[in-house]
Amino acid sequence: MIADDHPLVRGALRTALAGVVPEADIVEAGTFEDVTDCLGKGADLDLVLLDLSMPGVQGFSGLMYLRAQHPGTPVVVVSGNEDRGVIRRCIEFGASGFIPKSVDVETMRGAIRDVLDGRAYTPPDVDMSSPMDRETGDLVRRLGSLTPQQVRVLMMLSEGLLNKQIAYELSVSEATVKAHVSAILQKLGVESRTQAVIAASKIAAGQPVAVE
Known part of the structure; x- marks a missing residue:
């Protein structure tokens, strides 16, 4: 699932996904209500690409909800907010990765491959080793x-x-x-x-x- 309220962003993510899993069945959601409606119908998703800021959610609430409601579904945050603290919070709240919207398609594809292979992905310049207070x-x-x-x-x-x-x-x-x-x-x-x-x-x- 690609969950983002901007059609151009969803199109770019669809292109990135198609390069990793050409046969993937991709569902798009423009609001968080669309996300919950789809999941409520029993959709079996292998991956959710989630924008932090979209209609129906504030801050990390959408990520928190998905991790609580569907703990077995990997969620990767795709956001234009590249603040290092925000990236850390996403991982601390259970995201399987964080992809900045500013990266190129090949970097997106590499990040998606990592997550589908069971590895977490964060930008290489983000230090995740230091503990939170x-x-x-x-x-x-x-x-x-x-x-x-x-x-x-x-x-x-x-x-x-x-x-x-x-x-x-x-x-x-x-x-x-x-x-x-x-x-x-x-x-x-x-x-x-x-x-x-x-x-x-x-x-x-x-x-x-x-x-x-």
Whole structure:
């Protein structure tokens, strides 16, 4: 699956994939809702090429959701954001690789081959050897413990939706949403939904994660 909201980018990635796996059946998605709809129908994907910024997701929320909901499907982030901290976060949140949109087609193909062969890929000039700081590592683990539905609720909280709006979007009761929010607060170690949103947004932006 190629998940990106820009048709030109999807076309370039399709060309890169065709050079690696000519017989591949490629599905395209322009929104994250398209991604979840496809996966919800039982699509058996060998690889997802995911843009970090597309309609329906903020920061690493799409990656977090896919890793929680479909842990056996490799996800490679393809992004125009080449910040070293962002690349590290993607790998820490379970991405199998990170391909900058600025690289040429042959580099893309090499990266895709690596991932399909079971190896992780990051740009060669990114140092992945140094450990993350303890506080950030703790929050990464906490966010990684959220269930897929809790990730979706946190995504919607970050968009400023109320409980009743989230309940409508997810076709569940408000009581269920409240239970999810309570579980999110407990897992993130915060006391309010505002603090949960702040914590998630700070780590998405690569900022210090302490919540006052």
